[in-house]
Amino acid sequence: MARLASQAKAGFYPTPDKVCDLLSSKLEIEEGARLLDPCCGKAKTLCRLGADGVTYGIELDHERAQKSRTRLHKVIWGDALTEVRISPVSFNLLYLNPPYDTALAADGKEKRLEEQFLRKYMGNLVQDGYLLFVIPYYVLKHCAKPLSRYFRDVQVFSFPESDFGGFKQCVVIGRKRKLIPKNEAQDTQEYLEKFATLLPEFFLSAAPPLEEMPEITVPAAQGPLKTFQGTKVDxxxxxxxxxxxxxxxxxxxxxxxxxxxxxxxxxxxxxxxxxxxxxxxxxxxxxxxxxxxxxxxxxxxxxxxxxxxxxxxxxxxxxxxxxxxxxxxxxxxxxxxxxxxxx
Ligand SMILES: C[S@@+](CC[C@H](N)C(=O)[O-])C[C@H]1O[C@@H](n2cnc3c(N)ncnc32)[C@H](O)[C@@H]1O
Known part of the structure; x- marks a missing residue:
């Protein structure tokens, strides 16, 4: 718990305003679309992107979870990796900006948290549901396998230069698919891994800027969400x-x-x-x-x-x-x- 608490404290770096503005200018959310942010912080970002959608958040830090409750439709306070029960195949958009760190995974191995969160939550997207994934670009090599095997139309965009310095983030977008055969996923995997090998200044010139992200329409959810609950009492x-x-x-x-x-x-x-x-x-x-x-x-x-x-x-x-x-x-x-x- 001490490690989790320090992760929560140190891991709070909300999506910069400029990135949030760019993302929301590209998104059209249909009324009734279901959106999930499993590391929602104070939920400023999902609240802005959510518009007419129904917004769901999870946050480890109690104070931030409380703040999020004033901005989202439903919020769970707890560890999004171990303390939640959520119906699979239920969300139309997954906004994922997890802590940039490593931690022991369920198999006892030390792994990047960005990969752990991606693997845990990609199954909550509906078929063709959208992923917006904010991570340091050099972590792409850890996430390349799940991204290439479970998503189509995967594209990487760089943060604006003015916001890139701190954590060197990029935005990955993709659409959820059932398992893609290894040979078909190979090109996407190499495309992602190649970015991760670049020096920061080369990454900035190699990856297209976020302004070039395509416009996305997120459709309304089909059917009800059966389960969205934490396993501990708040x-x-x-x-x-x-x-x-x-x-x-x-x-x-x-x-x-x-x-x-x-x-x-x-x-x-x-x-x-x-x-x-x-x-x-x-x-x-x-x-x-x-x-x-x-x-x-x-x-x-x-x-x-x-x-x-x-x-x-x-x-x-x-x-x-x-x-x-x-x-x-x-x-x-x-x-x-x-x-x-x-x-
Ligand atoms: C990078 S911030 C993202 C905040 C927000 N999503 C945004 O983009 O503006 C990551 C957030 O994840 C929370 N967090 C860290 N570990 C977590 C966990 N295991 N479960 C749920 N939230 C967690 C941190 O407390 C922090 O508020």
Whole structure:
């Protein structure tokens, strides 16, 4: 999670305004077209490109996901590679501007995230659906295989020179196809790989500028989208629903201890006593601290440790164990929707 969090923090480089302007001047989105951005950031880009379409986003960073909810029709907060369930063959346009980095893939190998995102999401496009893929041009060599085998009319355009310096990005466009035979995909694969070998200044003069991208009409979706959901609960979405359903007070009363809450200690409690009471569950429930709303739950987990074992080789013997008690306090901070665990 620490790595994911740092990826989210460092990986936020929204599509530059100029690129966004150029892309939106080339796109015509029919009413009811379904558009997906699996790394939507604050969703400024998809919101602008989306126009009359129905827009869907996924974002790892909670604050950005919240912002996106004000701009898109539906947003999942979570890891788009592992924490979502989305119907395949359902979107008419996939806008993909993923983090430019490497990470361990499901097969345990370190791979470029651009390739991992492409492979994960290309199956969500309908046949002939459009891909707009923003990546550093030198990453084309990692994505050339899936691009050439699953897309037709693949073309690469360079970012405007004024925006190229930072990450050296290009825009790849293509239309989703079922698997294309290897021999037919060969030319496209070589075309993409060749770009990746160039020095930045040669790439800029070899690839056509984005102004030359063809105009694209994205048609309306056929049929409903069955599934678009995250696998983890977003407290900021869940809490209003729970409040509305009226179960919050029941949950909080279940969390609070039923007995002994009228005892007044003779002396003020030491920190050690407070810690034990906290872990023992005597202070469970909702509290307000420095303007923050917290929900506290203390538990003590019991485990057994083997301290001695002896045997005579006949299968008989003795094992001596010792009980261990591990106090744990969990705190949910409702403002930032984070869970802290103290052990
Ligand atoms: C390059 S920015 C793109 C933002 C937006 N799509 C745009 O083009 O303007 C990448 C975004 O992906 C998010 N991100 C990184 N890893 C992610 C993951 N595993 N799942 C979902 N979002 C992720 C980052 O937090 C960041 O906001």
């Amino acid at each position: 407290p900021l979405e869940a809490i209003p629903l729970i409040r509305k359903a009226g179960i919050m007070s029941t949950v909080l009363s279940e969390l609070a201890p039923r007995k002994n809450n009228h005892i007044r200690p003779l002396n003020p409690l030491e920190n050690g006593h407070m810690a034990l009471m906290l872990a023992g569950g005597y202070m469970n429930g909702a509290v307000q601290k420095d303007g923050r709303q917290l929900v506290i739950k203390g538990v003590v987990d019991k485990s057994e440790e083997i301290v001695k074992s002896s045997g005579d080789g006949t299968g008989k013997g003795t094992i001596t164990t010792r009980d261990q008690y591990k106090p744990t306090v969990k705190v949910i901070d409702l403002q930032v929707a984070e869970i802290f665990t103290i052990q």
